[in-house]
Amino acid sequence: MSLLALRNLTKTFGGLVAVNNVTFDVAEGSIVGLIGPNGAGKTTVFNLITGNYKPDSGDxxxxxxxxxxLPTHRIVQQGIARTFQTIRLFQNMSVIENVLAGCHCRMQSGMLSAMLRTPAQRAEEQRALLRATRELEFVGLADEHANLAKNLSYGNQRLLEIARALATDPRFIILDEPAGGMNDQETAALIYTIRAIRDRGITVLLIEHDMSLVMKVCEKLVVLEYGALLAEGVPAAIKDDPRVIEAYLGVDTDD
Incomplete structure (x- = not known):
């Protein structure tokens, strides 16, 4: 069963067609990779899904x-979370505070109850703190909870973004180049983390240029080129598709 379905999605910026009539599905409980050369429209697709951009046509x-x-906050409330290609953390806030920011969308207490510190508000605050702590443990950052986000390594900042996204209690998570800046050991741990996210019942859609990671973790690949759908299928088939090879590597046209 498809949890996410894109239908004839198109987005232009002036004369540039960034996404051109794209249709694909993401099955519930799966890990799907969205790949393609630089400028293929991958991040634009993510921004359309999460409400950062509105499509010109399609659904x-x-x-x-x-x-x-829908506005971005409503899409988060629907159960869609994301990370970003460029890290967007509160750098001068602690690690645990960054994750608590993700919990905010599920909290019900208003300004008055927060000012009065009602029992219900304090209980909700404690639940959020417990959730944030669990997400830090999940990504392996529990020992960093009091550290400032800016003091983490680049790879750990990526993990902190994932923890914050998970704190929104999503059914579907979008990861935009999560292995960027990670070393081989961190990337290997990330593969385990992505699989563990899926094992929690959360569907995963990711953009990633590390093809070794993509081939190991994804069950389906969707390939874009110049904003259009080039190919989709299981990784083994995509890896040997001549169109995909040409899009990534080019072909020798000399006789």
Whole structure:
């Protein structure tokens, strides 16, 4: 069953067609990779799904209902979380505070109850702290909870973004180049983390240029080129597809 369905999605910026009539599905409980050369439109697709951009045409369905045109906070409330290609953390806040920021979308207490420190508000705050602590443990950053985000290594900042996204209690998580800046050991641990996210019942869609990671962790690949769908299928088939090889590596046209 498809949890996310893109139908004839198109987005232009002036004369540039960034996403051109793209249609694909992401099955619930799967790990799907969205790949393609630089400038293929991958991050634009992510921004359309998460409400950062509005499509010019086409539709986006999540769990059978359209989310086209919803503001970003409503899409998060629907159960879609994301990380970013460029790290977006609160650098001068602690690690645990960054993850607590992700919990905010599920909290019900208003300003008055927060000012009065009502029992219900304090209980909700404690639940959020417990959730944030668990997500830090999940990504292996429990010992860093009091550290400032800016003092983490680049790879650990990537993991902190994942923990914050998980704190929103998503059904679907979008990871934009999560292995960027990671060494081989950190990338190996990330593969385990992505699989563990799926094992929690969260569907995963990721952009990643590390093809070794993609081939190890993804069950399906969707390939874009110049904003259009080039190919989709299981990794083994995509790896040997001549169109994909040409898009990535080019072909020798000399006789």
């Amino acid at each position: 986006i369905f999540f769990d059978g209902r359209t989310i086209k045109g």
